[in-house]
Amino acid sequence: MKVGVVYTSTTPELIEDVNREIKKELGNDVEIYAQQDPTILADVREAGYVTQAPAARLIKMFMNAAEEGCDAVLNACSSVGEVADSVQVTAAYIGMPIVRIDEEMCRDAVRKGLKVGVMATLPTTLVPTCNTVNRMARECNKHVEISQCLVENAFGLDQEQFRERMSASAETIAKDVDVIVLAQGSMAYCAKYLSDKFGVPVLASPAYGAAALKAALVKKGVING
Known part of the structure; x- marks a missing residue:
């Protein structure tokens, strides 16, 4: 089983908490494919809202996760959660649920x-x-x-x-x-x-996001509930 995590900004505490909660829900053998692009959050902060270019870069990371064979992906940034919402139809079509952490x-x-x-x-x-x-x-x-x-x-x-x-x-x-x-x-x-x-x-949010990731994998049939 392989899951993606997409960050727009990280701290050691955030990575530790997210990885711990995912492994608590999915087991220590889960493969975590993590990506981060701090320019996304920097651009959003500068503009005061999510503009075209950072939204496109975030969506590209979601698609990278799909190309890498992830069964589901966790969007770990609440500032860009609505971007994740915007691609849910595509996510359903390609069979890779995108879960918002929050x-x-x-x-x-x-x-x-x-x-x-x-x-x-x-x-x-x-x-x-x-x-x-x-x-x-x-x-x-x-x-x-x-x-x-x-x-x-x-x-x-x-x-x-x-x-x-x-x-x-x-x-x-x-x-x-x-x-x-x-x-x-x-x-x-x-x-x-x-x-x-x-x-x-x-x-x-990390514990809630990990639980929602598991629920998405159960619904998909990757794991049993």
């Missing part, structure tokens, strides 16, 4: 409460994740209130400094929400710390 996380957030906090270090991730939460709420026939929390000046910080910055930002919304969503997979190592400190569920 979709089931956002669905579970809606299940857990009607007041959802969304934390991100980039506006270009914050807005698409809020859009996904709203879409999941619509699909669940619920109305949610979203509290946006942009964690500014967090890039380049070490883990301890990043936790402190996340904690200070989370404090501004924690008392007003039922659940907090971490919009970027690279934030996942902070989830338990924040949940324990503020007493609310804090959801991170």
